[in-house]
Amino acid sequence: MDTDAQFAQLPERDHSPEPVEGEEQGSRSAHVRGSSPLRALREWATGGGPLRRAVLLLACCMVFVLLVSSYLVQPFLIPSGSMENTLRIGDRVLVNKLAYRFGDTPRRGDVIVFDGTDSFVQDPPPENPVTAVIRKAGSSVGLMTPAGTDYVKRVVGIGGDRVTCCDKRGLLQVNGHPVLEDGYLHPGDAPSRVPFDIVVPEGKLWVMGDHRDDSRDSRDHLGEPGGGTVPVDRVIGRADWIGWPFGRIRSLPRTGAFDGVPAPGRGAAHGGMPHG
Structure with missing residues (x-):
């Protein structure tokens, strides 16, 4: 048998690495x-x-938008008049969430947004999970009112401060220094119509609304757990700008009302007892 002839008739196999064109x-x-x-x-x-x-x-x-509002800047709809005239009902403030992330802490005079759970709110009301998701998404872009446990107030005292009200002139005192609050206090309001004397624990804040006659703030929670003070780690951020409505767009500058307040002294840190 001529095997060479048979092999010669077989088609040669294509050794090319490229596939033949066509599907x-x-x-x-x-x-x-x-x-x-x-x-x-x-x-x-x-x-x-x-x-x-x-x-x-x-x-x-x-x-x-959700990522930005969760980690950088979050719009916050003002639901009440407790901060008038600095902030009005319906204002959208932009809350700087990075303000206290890198070693800085809230200062006297800062306008902050915080979670009042266990300080202003002892028993948060239950909320339907679906409603909670919708509300959280809406509030994160400033379209819905925030959670019932979120508040916006001004920092008046920081850890170690002794805050008292009021002196013979009717002024608030921080560490014995009278504070002139004319720059932000609502016209016609007294610094406080309720006397109090409180030493702010370390890691806590004493906060008050600018419209003192229409603000439920630290004064209203003196007899509750925490004594009306807010833990620093509950602060969501600092309100730095008003972003809406259009005619009220502006920054919220720091007040100079607390510039002369001395650092907490030995007497301020240990000598006061809360009452009101």
Whole structure:
């Protein structure tokens, strides 16, 4: 048998590493590699027409806004008149969440937003989980009122301060120094119509509203656990700007009312007892 002739008639095998052109000629491994999840997702996102692309763009914008409001700046809708005239009902303040993240702490005069759980609110009311998610999403962009445990007030005393009211002139005193609050106190309000004398524990804050006659603040919680003071770690951020309405857009500068207040002395740290 002429074996050489038989082998000569067999077609030569193609040893080329490149697959033959055409859909039917491609190797199976090439098809598998081309059908990666990332490519499939890209094809789905770009192949659904304008409506699908618009929905995806909106979803990406919402995720971006939620990330910014969770870690950088969050709009906060003012629900009451307790901070008038500095802040009015319906104002959207922009809360700087990085203000106290890198070693800085709240200072006297700062306007802060904080979670009042266990200080201003001892038993938070229950909330439907679905409603809570909707409210949280809406409040994170300033479209809905914040949680019932969130408050905005002005820091009057920090850890170690002795805050008293009032002296013979009717002024608030911090560490024995009278504080002139004309720059932000609501016209016609007294610094406080309720006398008190409190030494602020370390790591806590004494806070009050600018509209003292219409503010439930540290004074109203003296007899409760915590004595009306707010833990520093419950502070959400510092209100630095008014972002809405358009005619009220401005920054909230620091007040100079507390510039002359001395550091807490030995007597201030140990000599006062809360009462009111």
